[in-house]
Amino acid sequence: MSLQSIKYQRGSLEILDQLLLPVVSKYLPVRGVEDGWKVINKMQVRGAPAIAIVGCLSLAVEIYPEEFSSKKSLRQEIEGKLNYLVSARPTAVNMKISADELITLANELTKDDAITVEEMKQRFLKATEAMLEKDIADNRAIGANGAKAILEHVAEATGVATAGPVRVLTHCNTGSLATAGYGTALGVVRNLSELGKLEHVYCTETRPYNQGARLTAYELVHEKLPATLVLDSMVAALLRVKNVAAVVVGADRVAANGDTANKIGTYQIAVVAKHHGVPFYVAAPLTSIDLEIPSGDHIIIEVRPDREMTHVGEHRIAAPGINCWNPAFDVTPASLITGIITEHGVFKPEALKVEITKLLEL
Ligand SMILES: CSC[C@@H](O)[C@@H](O)C(=O)COP(=O)(O)O
Secondary structure: OOOOOEEEEOOEEEEEOOOOOOOOOOEEEOOOHHHHHHHHHOOOOOOHHHHHHHHHHHHHHHHOOOOOOOHHHHHHHHHHHHHHHHOOOOOOOHHHHHHHHHHHHHHHHHHOOOOOHHHHHHHHHHHHHHHHHHHHHHHHHHHHHHHHHHHHHHHHHHOOOOOOOEEEEEOOOOOHHHOOOOOOHHHHHHHHHHOOOEEEEEEEOOOOOOHHHHHHHHHHHHOOOOEEEEOHHHHHHHHHHOOOOEEEEOOOEEEOOOOEEEEOOHHHHHHHHHHHOOOEEEEOOHHHEEOOOOOHHHOOOOEOOOHHHHEEOOEEOOOOOOOOOOEOEEEEOHHHOOEEEEOOEEEOHHHHHHHHHHHHHO
């Protein structure tokens, strides 16, 4: 079974239908923006980086065969359709940041008289295609930075020169399926394994959509990493008895003060980790960091259909008639976060804004 969530070549885009995993491995064609919006909204592709990449590439495949009479009409199409794609899922910021960057590029190219409409189209296609490789490179850097930070933390806490293999816990799915490849928090796990420093990884089931049980467990089994699945309700018991060295999770949107929106359940894991003195890390590329909002209070939390709670597949598990509340994400306050692992280094939440601003100015 394939772990490549996105298959792209110029003019053609396919995504691995994550609603069918791990039972069926089937690719779906994404022929344009309307398909892109639907597969993101239905969560056939999910995970903040993968959402942005598929969204932008869905526009690339739509634009590729089209002929534009003017740069202005191409610019209008790019802006209108990217803004539409942003609306497919509201919490993850990656799609919005990518859309803003591509709209800025389109505006600059429109103003540049030396560029023809065909050249502008080619530049746009290249910029969207570059997202795939950049995401994998960023994830590899996140993996290395995160593994180093965890091992240093353990070495310092236990007073040894070099930390031995460690046990970690992760939540939701942040691996190859949620990105262009390698993964963010799961990239940290992969890197620990590559260093020979992964004793064990625990992954949560991640109700109600079960990204942990269906997708992360699938990736871990596929990679033959030493792994155990736990239910969301077992995290406190796990941290109490299993000597877990660190928790590492992904992010859908990190606010300027370090507050982090991630899959529902992340916040309670952070509270439990604090209680047990276990460091809690967020692994996030710069494309998940939203410096425009001061705190997590400004993050829109997507509320998903009740059916995701009341049913498992076609099978109803909840009593008919019960009311449901199904927020897809929660916000972990910065005070519970030990470090934010990015492709440029690991930052304390309180230092994030200054450090990222410096990086963006370079
Ligand atoms: C690298 S993926 C980071 C986050 O997007 C991930 O942790 C998460 O919360 C995914 O939520 P999902 O609802 O499955 O899109």
